[in-house]
Amino acid sequence: MRLRTEQRQHIDTLVHLSEGRDVDLSGCREVIQRSWRRCVDEYRLDPGRPRSVRVLTQQAMLDHREPVDELLHVARAGVDQLFSQVARLGYVLLLTDRRGITVEFRGQREQDRALRQAGLYLGADWDERYAGTCAVGTSIHDGQAITCHQSEHFDATHIGLTCTAAPITDPQGDVMAVLDISALQSPRSQESQNFALSLVTLYARMIEDAYFLHRYRDCLVLRYDTAREFVHVNGRGLIAIEEDGTIIAANGLGRALIKAHLHRWPPWSPGRVPSITELMDGDISDFLGIHTASDDQIRAFRARASDTTCFVTLIEPRVRGGASRALPASSAPEPVPALDRLASDDPAMHRVLKLARRLRQEEVSVLITGETGTGKEVLARALHDTGARASGPFVAVNCAAIPESLIESELFGYLPGAFTGGQRKGMRGLIQQADGGTLFLDEIGDMPLSLQTRLLRVLAEREVMPLGAEQPVKVDIRVITATHRDLSQMICDGHFREDLYYRLNGAQLRLPALRERADRHYVIRSVHEALVAERAHAARLRADAMSALLAYHWPGNIRQLKNALNFALATVEGDEITVHDLPEECLVDVPRGPSLLEQAPSRVEDADGRALHDLLTQARWNISLVARRLGVSRPTVYRRMHRHGLVPPNHRH
Numbered sequence: 079m080r081l082r083t084e085q086r087q088h089i090d091t092l093v094h095l096s097e098g099r100d101v102d103l104s105g106c107r108e109v110i111q112r113s114w115r116r117c118v119d120e121y122r123l124d125p126g127r128p129r130s131v132r133v134l135t136q137q138a139m140l141d142h143r144e145p146v147d148e149l150l151h152v153a154r155a156g157v158d159q160l161f162s163q164v165a166r167l168g169y170v171l172l173l174t175d176r177r178g179i180t181v182e183f184r185g186q187r188e189q190d191r192a193l194r195q196a197g198l199y200l201g202a203d204w205d206e207r208y209a210g211t212c213a214v215g216t217s218i219h220d221g222q223a224i225t226c227h228q229s230e231h232f233d234a235t236h237i238g239l240t241c242t243a244a245p246i247t248d249p250q251g252d253v254m255a256v257l258d259i260s261a262l263q264s265p266r267s268q269e270s271q272n273f274a275l276s277l278v279t280l281y282a283r284m285i286e287d288a289y290f291l292h293r294y295r296d297c298l299v300l301r302y303d304t305a306r307e308f309v310h311v312n313g314r315g316l317i318a319i320e321e322d323g324t325i326i327a328a329n330g331l332g333r334a335l336i337k338a339h340l341h342r343w344p345p346w347s348p349g350r351v352p353s354i355t356e357l358m359d360g361d362i363s364d365f366l367g368i369h370t371a372s373d374d375q376i377r378a379f380r381a382r383a384s385d386t387t388c389f390v391t392l393i394e395p396r397v398r399g400g401a402s403r404a405l406p407a408s409s410a411p412e413p414v415p416a417l418d419r420l421a422s423d424d425p426a427m428h429r430v431l432k433l434a435r436r437l438r439q440e441e442v443s444v445l446i447t448g449e450t451g452t453g454k455e456v457l458a459r460a461l462h463d464t465g466a467r468a469s470g471p472f473v474a475v476n477c478a479a480i481p482e483s484l485i486e487s488e489l490f491g492y493l494p495g496a497f498t499g500g501q502r503k504g505m506r507g508l509i510q511q512a513d514g515g516t517l518f519l520d521e522i523g524d525m526p527l528s529l530q531t532r533l534l535r536v537l538a539e540r541e542v543m544p545l546g547a548e549q550p551v552k553v554d555i556r557v558i559t560a561t562h563r564d565l566s567q568m569i570c571d572g573h574f575r576e577d578l579y580y581r582l583n584g585a586q587l588r589l590p591a592l593r594e595r596a597d598r599h600y601v602i603r604s605v606h607e608a609l610v611a612e613r614a615h616a617a618r619l620r621a622d623a624m625s626a627l628l629a630y631h632w633p634g635n636i637r638q639l640k641n642a643l644n645f646a647l648a649t650v651e652g653d654e655i656t657v658h659d660l661p662e663e664c665l666v667d668v669p670r671g672p673s674l675l676e677q678a679p680s681r682v683e684d685a686d687g688r689a690l691h692d693l694l695t696q697a698r699w700n701i702s703l704v705a706r707r708l709g710v711s712r713p714t715v716y717r718r719m720h721r722h723g724l725v726p727p728n729h730r731h
């Protein structure tokens with residue numbers, strides 16, 4: 079009852095704030111005020127309409143979990159330790175990815191229902207853009223630890239909770255995950271959570287450092303502290319170096335020291351990082367010889383920038399020569415797991431990924447080409463996830479899947495009453511929804527000419543004009559597009575604007591078809607492993623099945639492979655997938671090339687058309703079956719058939 083009254087008062091305060099009325103916020107902390115304003119002004123959250131908690135499906139949660147799997151593995155001991163300390167005080171523990179999706183959870187079983195309702199659950203979405211001011215979302219936005227206590231939450235649904243979160247950053251200083259402890263009940267005063275804040279901050283740093291040591295386990299790492307007694311137990315500074323003193327990476331404290339150094343002695347070339355002997359007063363042999371210098375294997379050095387003494391110890395690499403670099407100024411490619419795992423040893427994919435690594439931090443528009451199902455969207459998402467806009471939204475739009483009459487309103491949005499049939503309140507278009515992040519336009523070749531002109535304007539002016547609006551709205555988006563069509567040909571035919579093409583094609587990444595890839599074995603294995611991870615029942619791939627999969631020519635590429643393996647996993651009875659468990663189409667050794675085309679009376683000009691034709695003939699022109707195999711809708715298959723001039727035999731008069 080008390081909560082209801084409080085919720086009403088809370089809602090009133092925020093509604094007044096959103097209406098621009100005078101509200102007394104004197105008791106409200108700055109950091110919370112700023113977030114409330116973001117919720118109202120930027121995310122357009124309506125405080126008068128509390129939102130139910132959003133919990134992702136198991137599959138969607140696993141998709142978020144995958145990129146932080148390695149971190150979760152390293153963090154597990156720390157997570158368990160922290161939980162064992164706070165559980166008896168009524169706290170639960172959440173670990174979210176950098177978007178605020180809960181990917182690890184520890185809580186009391188007996189409170190399961192109440193916790194789920196409160197969003198303290200695996201898969202719960204604590205993104206500030208959706209959940210409003212909250213510890214996880216706000217700490218991601220601000221990049222610092224924060225307590226969000228009771229009515230400091232924006233959404234009235236959450237004002238019973240107290241939550242304290244600290245970001246976990248990677249060696250570049252970017253938020254990688256967030257550690258949070260939350261309780262359903264707590265004392266009134268926000269100060270009661272100060273201890274929770276210190277504890278979570280401490281554990282977040284320990285996890286960060288454990289991840290650093292794990293990631294640079296093959297390098298020389300200097301561990302230092304200003305107290306000699308603490309170096310071995312809790313040396314707070316970590317710097318990974320090469321044997322010549324080049325700095326490869328540093329943790330938060332190390333980066334702060336480098337920053338202070340660069341502030342005092344600015345680099346003469348962009349991105350240049352000082353060597354360890356510039357940072358600290360000593361020869362490289364002094365650092366490499368620390369172990370023999372004293373009984374406790376610690377040696378004192380002066381940090382030049384701060385003029386303080388650092389007590390340093392040296393952690394030897396587990397394996398020599400495998401240094402992985404994190405700071406610039408290095409020539410070896412930096413590991414980018416989200417991109418690296420897309421291929422093994424295929425030369426075409428190597429070229430694509432090498433370029434993708436360079437492009438990911440740039441604002442340049444990228445056009446991804448390749449047959450259907452080759453992973454264009456997967457690559458676009460990896461570019462987004464590993465780039466500077468990773469904390470912003472990734473909005474994917476399939477231009478072929480939206481009916482032509484709706485593309486305009488979906489993309490550009492509209493004001494109330496802009497057209498009959500629209501929502502009463504109007505709608506924020508997908509372009510605006512991508513603000514601060516990436517807009518991925520799949521099947522860009524299917525965009526009608528009239529809209530191409532409007533899109534060009536968005537790209538040139540960086541503003542969007544919703545239907546019915548008089549004033550354009552500024553948008554900050556990076557655009558990635560994809561197509562399996564030949565846009566140059568479409569330009570010649572007058573179906574695609576040349577100026578738009580040049581805007582979109584800042585760089586082009588061409589994904590090879592699965593049948594062309596030298597690393598097919600790796601792709602099959604990784605798709606199989608990913609599917610097995612989603613199921614309770616695992617079945618391994620027997621050699622005969624693998625060899626059939628390797629031999630098949632995959633007109634639907636990785637999507638078709640995924641569907642085939644899904645089928646096999648769903649229908650297999652034992653714990654082994656044999657060749658007999660695969661869908662029939664994978665066993666047909668269809669001849670490739672001109673002979674097949676000669677049989678086809680239809681006009682099939684490009685590789686994609688040929689691939690679709692193959693698939694249609696194998697499926698005996700059963701469109702539903704082809705749609706299922708390609709993972710697209712029937713209308714999409716018909717549209718593609720129409721585009722390639724493919725006509726079913728019984729329709730050829």
Ligand SMILES: Nc1ncnc2c1ncn2[C@@H]1O[C@H](COP(=O)(O)OP(=O)(O)OP(=O)(O)O)[C@@H](O)[C@H]1O
Nearest residue numbers: 420449450451452453454455456520605636637640
């Ligand atoms: N490297 C990969 N590992 C595992 N699964 C993948 C990989 N690449 C693509 N997939 C899967 O294959 C399917 C098709 O991928 P995606 O949608 O990215 O292809 P696309 O080229 O964009 O297709 P379309 O032509 O329909 O636009 C998806 O289910 C995706 O998860």
